[in-house]
Amino acid sequence: MEPNKGLVSALFLSFLLHATMASPTPKPHIKPRPPPHHPCRHLTFYFHDIIFNGKNSKNATAAIVGSPPWGNRTILAGQSHFGNLVVFDDPITLDNNLHSAPVGRAQGFYIYDRKDIFTAWLGFSFVFNSTQHRGSINFAGADPLMNKTRDISIIGGTGDFFMTRGVATLETDAFEGEVYFRLRVDIKLYECW
Amino acid sequence: MEPNKGLVSALFLSFLLHATMASPTPKPHIKPRPPPHHPCRHLTFYFHDIIFNGKNSKNATAAIVGSPPWGNRTILAGQSHFGNLVVFDDPITLDNNLHSAPVGRAQGFYIYDRKDIFTAWLGFSFVFNSTQHRGSINFAGADPLMNKTRDISIIGGTGDFFMTRGVATLETDAFEGEVYFRLRVDIKLYECW
Amino acid sequence: MEPNKGLVSALFLSFLLHATMASPTPKPHIKPRPPPHHPCRHLTFYFHDIIFNGKNSKNATAAIVGSPPWGNRTILAGQSHFGNLVVFDDPITLDNNLHSAPVGRAQGFYIYDRKDIFTAWLGFSFVFNSTQHRGSINFAGADPLMNKTRDISIIGGTGDFFMTRGVATLETDAFEGEVYFRLRVDIKLYECW
Numbered sequence: 001m002e003p004n005k006g007l008v009s010a011l012f013l014s015f016l017l018h019a020t021m022a023s024p025t026p027k028p029h030i031k032p033r034p035p036p037h038h039p040c041r042h043l044t045f046y047f048h049d050i051i052f053n054g055k056n057s058k059n060a061t062a063a064i065v066g067s068p069p070w071g072n073r074t075i076l077a078g079q080s081h082f083g084n085l086v087v088f089d090d091p092i093t094l095d096n097n098l099h100s101a102p103v104g105r106a107q108g109f110y111i112y113d114r115k116d117i118f119t120a121w122l123g124f125s126f127v128f129n130s131t132q133h134r135g136s137i138n139f140a141g142a143d144p145l146m147n148k149t150r151d152i153s154i155i156g157g158t159g160d161f162f163m164t165r166g167v168a169t170l171e172t173d174a175f176e177g178e179v180y181f182r183l184r185v186d187i188k189l190y191e192c193w
Numbered sequence: 194m195e196p197n198k199g200l201v202s203a204l205f206l207s208f209l210l211h212a213t214m215a216s217p218t219p220k221p222h223i224k225p226r227p228p229p230h231h232p233c234r235h236l237t238f239y240f241h242d243i244i245f246n247g248k249n250s251k252n253a254t255a256a257i258v259g260s261p262p263w264g265n266r267t268i269l270a271g272q273s274h275f276g277n278l279v280v281f282d283d284p285i286t287l288d289n290n291l292h293s294a295p296v297g298r299a300q301g302f303y304i305y306d307r308k309d310i311f312t313a314w315l316g317f318s319f320v321f322n323s324t325q326h327r328g329s330i331n332f333a334g335a336d337p338l339m340n341k342t343r344d345i346s347i348i349g350g351t352g353d354f355f356m357t358r359g360v361a362t363l364e365t366d367a368f369e370g371e372v373y374f375r376l377r378v379d380i381k382l383y384e385c386w
Numbered sequence: 387m388e389p390n391k392g393l394v395s396a397l398f399l400s401f402l403l404h405a406t407m408a409s410p411t412p413k414p415h416i417k418p419r420p421p422p423h424h425p426c427r428h429l430t431f432y433f434h435d436i437i438f439n440g441k442n443s444k445n446a447t448a449a450i451v452g453s454p455p456w457g458n459r460t461i462l463a464g465q466s467h468f469g470n471l472v473v474f475d476d477p478i479t480l481d482n483n484l485h486s487a488p489v490g491r492a493q494g495f496y497i498y499d500r501k502d503i504f505t506a507w508l509g510f511s512f513v514f515n516s517t518q519h520r521g522s523i524n525f526a527g528a529d530p531l532m533n534k535t536r537d538i539s540i541i542g543g544t545g546d547f548f549m550t551r552g553v554a555t556l557e558t559d560a561f562e563g564e565v566y567f568r569l570r571v572d573i574k575l576y577e578c579w
Contacts, residue, residue: 037355037386063468065497067256069266073455079222083258083280085452086354087469087507089500107499107528108507113300113516114282120281123316123509125528138527141331141346142300142318153196153331153349155526156539158553162423163525163576167351179415186298190356190386193423193576230548230579259471262440262459276451276473280450304451306493307475314473314494316509333541334524335493335511346524346542360544367429383579 035134039166040192044171045126045185047090047106048098049074056104062088066144068112076178079120081112096102096173096182104128110143118145122152128160135159137187154189232359233385237369238319238378239366240283240299241291244269255281259304269371273312274305285319289366289375303336309336315345321353328352330332330380332361347382358384389445402413425552426578430511432559433476433492434484437462439565448474454498462564467498467503478512481560482568490514496529504531508538521545525554525575540575551577 052060054074064073066085071077077084078132087109091102108124119142126137141152150170157164166189174182213342245253247267257266259278264270265310270277270311284295301317312335319330334345343363350357367375438446440460450459452471457463463470473495477488494510505528512523522545527538536556543550552575560568 024474040247052455063347063454063469065454065471068256068258068280071243082282083256085278085280085471086197087454087471087499088504090470105500109497109499111280111302113280113302114298119282119300121316121318123507123526125507127528127530128472134535136528138541140316140333140526140541141351142320142329144320151329155331155333155348155541156551156553158537158539163551163553165349165356167349167356170424233434261449261473269551275475276449278471278473302474302493306424306473306495307491312475312493314511315511331444333509333526334544335513337513344544346544347525348524348541358542358549360542360549378474 009092014021020082037190039188039190041164041166041187041189043187043189045092045094045103045187046096047092048180048182049090049181051086051178058181061090062086071123074083080117082115084112086110086112088124092128096184103130103132106187108139119143120145129173133160135161137161137164143170145172163191163193164189178189201206230383232381232383234357234359234382235379237381238285238286238287238296239289239375239382240378241373241375242281243281243373244279244371249372254283255279269305272308273310278307279303279305281317285321286311289377291375296323301332312336313338317370319377326353328354330354330357338365347380354382356386357382357386410435423575423576425576427550427552427573429575429576431478431480431489431572431573432482432565432568433478433571435474435476436566437472437564441564447476448472449558462498464499466503466535468501470498472496473511474499480512482570484568489516489518494525500505506531519546521547523547523550529556531558540573547575549579 035100050059052063064084065087067073067077068083071084082160090106092104093100105127106124110120110122112120114122120187123140123142128134135156136157138156139152140155143152145152151167154166154168169186170183172181173184226381243252243254245256257277258280260266260270264277283299285297285299286293286295298320299317300320303313303315305313315336316333321327327352330347331349332345333348336345338342344360347359347361362379364377365374366377387521436445436447438449450470451473453459453463457470478490478492479486479488489511492510493513496506496508498506508529509526514520522543523540524542525538526541529536529538532574537553540552540554555572558567559568559570
């Protein structure tokens, strides 16, 4: 494991700082807010999900492959789609235009997991294979869709994103019926190798 | 990345220790047990799973949404439920009482993945939005249900649990028929930001 | 968190190096290739997947439990199996022989997630319980099957693999019809506790 220069500088500084302190400071009763963290890398993308509805097989990028006993696989189920498992292979673009040249693919699944409000659990990857980016970023976490922004975890990466970790902030940028939606993804990496 | 004081202290100590050693010690033939690790944060919760069986739609917090060819979606399948995919949105409580005020929701899925014994693979989040905790903890791993305790990975977190990692020890605290079970979750975080 | 000696040595070296540099070097315009990383642990295994096809219930280690609207659960669907969710409990062996004594089980799922080419998203664990290894390694990531080698993330571990992270390189070692395949998995751990 090779720490990057930023880490070493931080450690060096903290080391000096630490050396000047006679004893550990006692824990205060009120939890202090942690200092803001600065990402070592920051990227923003959009991705576009078109769910198969029985008629749009040419354009669809996603399909319902699991449903609750009261549902089927061509229409999202009642009760906030609870129990629908959707598999997707969505184009990633740099701007919010579905027809822009894709820079990668968002591949994986989401499962709607609440009966009273739209909420999903996500497991997916951003897969890049262009001159700009090569490799993958892996994501997992809860996505309470009705919140303006939601944070999920970046749990690892490969290639240009080797061993990375971070947080991704999702925002629903557009939503058309129950067939198309577009997500804005703000990727903040806090561990860069 | 900002190392916490504990890390820096540990590094400082190890650094002094290291400086006094003339050469790296040779690897012994018998693998020594690693020193015990101390969590930077330790939390315990319970969560409650009630599987939809066709009759309990009001109380159910989970539903079967995938099954093997020999199964259906209202009764867990034979062969140790192999192939059943269950989606859940379970209340999290501080004690083992289903009717205690929930402090968050456990949301995600499990898949039974062995034919000869009950075992599942879990992907889920603890989602908190109370005065006590805000944010999410993300989990993944194998859950061999018949073992008294099982360890899974904490792969990330957001909000109050920003960038955390750790290990969660699961214990089945109650099991009633094939409809209700309660898990005790011992959360030990070893990376705290 | 206890850093291992390798980390401390690396930090010590980098610290000396850093101390000799008068000022941070300016970022060059062309991104330099990062230095190669050396795993703290390196393991190689094979695992064997036999998909249930309606006739092989005795030997099958995997079953289709979700399918797109145009598919079923005994034959992998058209369009590159897009939408098929497969649950598995596969034997892990040290060599490429299906009949060698298993050293553990590979348990979890994959979902085919592209319409035009074979690609899957994986979430699974290696579960060990032998004299050699005890504990689990958890994996997640995209698996573009048609590439000779593919990298996925190692997102955590338990027991002997407590808190580990790394990268696993997958290689399809054999493929027979649409029923049996064998993967070679090269496990490179870069965070060892």
